[in-house]
Amino acid sequence: MSESRPLRFGYLAGAAALLAVALLPPLSTLAHGILFSAHMLQHLLLLLGVPAFALLGFPPTSARRSISPVLGWAAGAAGMWVWHVPLFCNAAVRSAGIQSLQTVSLLGFGALFWWPLIGAGSERRLAPLAGVTYLFAGCVSCTLQGILLTFSPVEICSAFLNPADPGPVLPWLSSHWGFTPAADQQIGGLIMWVPACLVYLGAIMAQFVRWYGSAGARALS
């Protein structure tokens, strides 16, 4: 949530752009049963990217209520874990209806996760150091799942194993780079483990900016 109008429109444009990247081809095509790693990228854009930028673009008010951080954190973790239970993951690939449900639920989970940090009115947000703890715990949950996916010998989402229409990308990857479904799942896990954690780390740094910024503001007044 920002004071300046142009910046807010910038954030909203960013949210729209990320949403477009996530839901339009080529990512949406690849994410739909061809590449697990592409699905993971889409998953994270919807869960962590779009809601954060959308909330940053909200007009500022100090009155908007917060939600319980436990609820927000649980929503964030659920968004990560629930859709990677093999049953649900496969269902989302096989049925367009469930995939839509997945998309909407990820946006919702993400909004709940970010709400205590950027959705709520500026006076009602989590205190900066509590925010750091909140985000760190989010990073731990995300890392654990990333590790599980990276090293799991079991196929988490078997629907990706034999795509009905592999398109041009997957055969090219297989023939030129020796790409395998196992490598695909590893990359999916690593996306969740490493770049996703950098999102949390970036947000933690933003908490420090807020923390030290508020001290500077007090010193000047």
Place this chain on the structure above:
Amino acid sequence: MSTGSRRAWLMTVDHKRIGILYILTALVFFLVGGLEALALRIQLVKPGNHFLSPQAFNELFTMHGTTMIFLVAMPALIGFGNYLLPLMIGARDMAFPRLNALGYWMLPCGGFLLYFSFLAGGAPSVGWFSYAPLSEAAYSSNTGVDYWTIAILLLGAGSVAGAVNLITTTLTLRAPGMTLRQVPLFVWMMFITSILIILAIPALNADVVLLMLDRLLRAHFFVATGGGSALLWQHFFWAFGHPEVYILALPAFGMISEVIPVFARKPIFGYEFVAASTVAIALLSLGVWAHHMFAVGLGRPSDLFFAASSFLIAVPTGVKIFNWTATLWGGSIRLRTPLLFAVAFLIQFTVGGLSGITFAMVPMDWQLTDTYYLVAHMHYVMFGGTLFGLFAGVYYWFPKMTGRKLNEGAGRWHFWLTVIGFNLTFFVQHFLGLMGMPRRVYTYPDLPYWGAFNAISTVGAFILGLSVVVLLVNIWVSLRRGEIAGDNPWDAWTLEWATTSPPPEHNFRAVPPVRSRRPLWDLAHPQNCDPVLSPAVTVAPRIKPPALTGTATFIVSEAMFFLMLLIAFVFYNVSSHGGQYAATALNAGRSAIFTIALLASSGTLWLGERALDRGRQGAFRLWIAVTLALGVVFLVGQGGEYLDLLHKGVVINSSLFASTFFTVTGFHGLHVAVGLIALLVLAIQAWAGDFRKGRTDGVHAVSLYWHFVDAVWIAVFILIYLIGPHL
């Protein structure tokens, strides 16, 4: 400090004396580890040398590494933290003085056990990271590794105790007006280091526990023949080992951040950037351990991701280097010994950082890992960085600790000998590594330049040895005849300089007002104060109960330990490893009954707490008795389950399922037993009427721990009994 006999030093709970004991112990082991290094260098001075046998060489490099990391660097840094942190935040002592003494005494015990291995049939000879399966009983059949594991566990427990204390002290005992945004950077960095310690050491502890079970009870965690995996040792070890690099570096960063501003006569440039980048380094360090394992074949995807994330660590570290340099820029520099060491630190640590980036490149890593290039790299970080930072700290704070300054002329001799000796020893090792000389091999063939470079390195090592002698003489002489320091010999700005040198046992007669980051500057320049950062209205300080903060911190560390054990359970049970499985061996229905007893005990304890807070002593005694009974029911139930499994022939080494099951539930049961003892103590106190005056912090702390133990069981029950059979 002048009062009291030598015996008082053994019994002390004063943070200053404990800090000095830590530093002196580290100094003793520094001499031992240094002599070991000299022996290694003598062996390597020429090709085909026979000064040491291969076995002695292996033992000495193992002991040198273990000693320098666990018995020198960590204790020295924790010792300085112990001495300085309470003084810098204007506190009377650490939050838990007796825990502090316990943490210290773990150190000599651990060191003694480690070195006793020499007398008990041979020291460990497997390198400081003790890779399995080399460290397994089949390949290291003497007791060296056993002593190593016990020593590491003790030292790890001591470090966690120290870290819990430092965190709690920082959070609860700061002087009025000192917010966390304005603590001295050394305090901030010790705080972040302590958080890293409580998060990272449990990974090492879990790893070492599994190794002990392998060696002593013939489990198969890391032995391929029983279905185990030596790779898990490496994962757990480096999940500790990479953060450990920063556990050793961050306090030295903190020392540099205190020394440079004072000797440049300027406030630190970009305090906020130095502080926040420390957090970024700490967090990144927890997630990049796999870059220590590029050579084991994790697969190209993993290599790529971890190469990229390892490059990133250069960013926050680079931020710091620029901040320190910018602090020096345009300052009125006083080039005294502390600053000399600090400037050398900047240069050498940057060299070590740059060679570290070369290791983040996977093909370079494959080529250079386990060569002398790596030895050079890690010594530039640990010696050129951490130890130079420590030396800067020694010269800077020696006057505070002893009341006398170290001799400046001898200090310069010490500095130049160290810089020359260090760079001679280790710079040439870059070339040896690039030429392919492997480390940890007792000798080498007479290839072009190898003999010459190794001879240079050995000469450098002896110059380093000489520099240490200069330091020791300087300390010895300055203690007796050094210039009297006065309260604030460097004209510094943080609170430790506001009291006498050495400080009295109670530290401060009165803590000066704290409103900015440089309270003593404000005191000396009332017309030209720093920006005020403290809250405008200074209310009477609210004394937070340290007991709860300390318990919560400890619980975080315990949670990490159980997390590692549960990860091991999943790892070993997710695919077919042969042997029994949870579904055939366990009776989830019966376990659910004693699970309910344990969960109910959390409720009864909560009711007891509520009764106590309302002053109903009788009800409290009743509820605590019920809680104790329910806890005993749980333990008896678990004991019954163990007996049942034993009758079925399921013992700790019969399969990986059995090994992980007994390890996880056994450690949980141990925690329940500890919780029961704590509850028993509470019950005795309650009957004696100790809680009538409302001192109930201890009750709330024990209760928090008991709830934690229950929460762990919920995770264990779900994972092992409910999910496990379907893995």
